[in-house]
Amino acid sequence: MKQRFVILSSLIVALVILLLPTSSGHAQQLADHYVHSTTPTLFFHGFGxxxxxxxxxxxxxxxVGVSKTAIVADVSGSGQVTLEGTIPHNAVNPLVEVNFENNQNTNYSEQGKWAKNVIVKLANTYHFKKINIEAHSMGNLAVMYYLLANAHNKKLPQLQKEVALGGPFDGAMGWNQPSDLKSVNAKTGKPSAMNGSYRKLLPLRHSYPRQVRVLNVYGDLGTGDDSQVSNLSSKSFRYLLNNRPRSYREIRLTGTNVKHELLHHNPQVNQILIKFFWGK
Incomplete structure (x- = not known):
């Protein structure tokens, strides 16, 4: 009986030893491909x-193993933020899904205050010093109006990377895009016409944080738009940045799933996000 126990114990130990390299090898593979950081990445949705x-x-x-942690930051109609879920101490690449309960608010200044409330809540709860941001559609205006009011506030977590996805910076088609927006300067991104909300963002040309790496992603159905936002409106983002960011790059997507409402359900977008935020 004792001999059987010894043999069984030896087999268990051997099995554990055999499995260990696989587990550690997988962890090492992830470490080799992706940055391991405690900096959270916030996701802002668009209108509706x-x-x-x-x-x-x-x-x-x-x-793909980039992160194991995702929480929700729920923002009430009055701007109060409730965090649903917990980010463990030293969690790797935590993700924060921002949810505006009033998801049809077009007061961008107010949306910017809501974005600040989310960031302050995270900072007070978890003491983050840095953040990354991805925003789709009108969520980009919440982010830009947040930066307009807070770009110089060093007490807030500092933005490191920003991804704009289908950003209607100079308006959306059939709504508030200038009727005479016909072109965007290829070098500066200056649009031939500007709507009111875009003009209010012009001070960012002198205050946008210099440490940020920026990626501007937009879809083209072959008509110069993604069905809701023209490529001209999205590309006008460059002019607001005025060469201040640490880096700026545009990616024009074609093919399937590049309609405005499908951009955030596009496997290619996921690959772009993973490489930009966490790729080595």
Whole structure:
């Protein structure tokens, strides 16, 4: 009986030893491919959106092992923020899905205050010093109006990387895009016409944080737009930045799933996000 126990124990130990290299090897593989950071990445949805708009991206990021942690920052109609879920101490690449309960608010200044409330809540709860941001559609205006009011505030977590996805910086088609927006300067990004909200963002040309790496992603159905936002409006983002960011790059997507409402459910977008935010 004793001999059988010894043999069984030896087999268990041997099995554990055999499995250890596989586990550690997988962890090492992840470390070799992706940055391991405690900096959270915030996801902002667009007009009429919710965390459902962000879930495909978050699920895809977690599926490849970049992160194991995702929480929701729920913002009430009055701007009060409730965090749903917990970010463990030293969690690797935590993800924060921002949800505006009033998801049809077009007061961008107010949206910017809501974005600040989310960032302050995270900072007070978890003491983050840095953040990354991805925003889809009108969520980009919440982010830009947040930066307009807070770009010089060093007490807030400092933005490191920003991804704009289908950003209607100079308006959306059939709504507030200038009727005479016909071109964007290829070098500066200056649009031939500007709507009111875009003009209010012009001070960012002198205050946008210099440490940020920026990626501007937009879809083209072959008509110079993604069905809701023209490529001209998205490309006008460059002019607001005025060569201040540490880096700026544009990616024009074609093919399937590049319609405005499908950009955040596009496998290619997921790959772009993973490489930009966490790739080595």
């Amino acid at each position: 959106g919710s965390t459902k708009s962000e879930q495909y991206m978050v699920d895809g990021i977690m599926a």
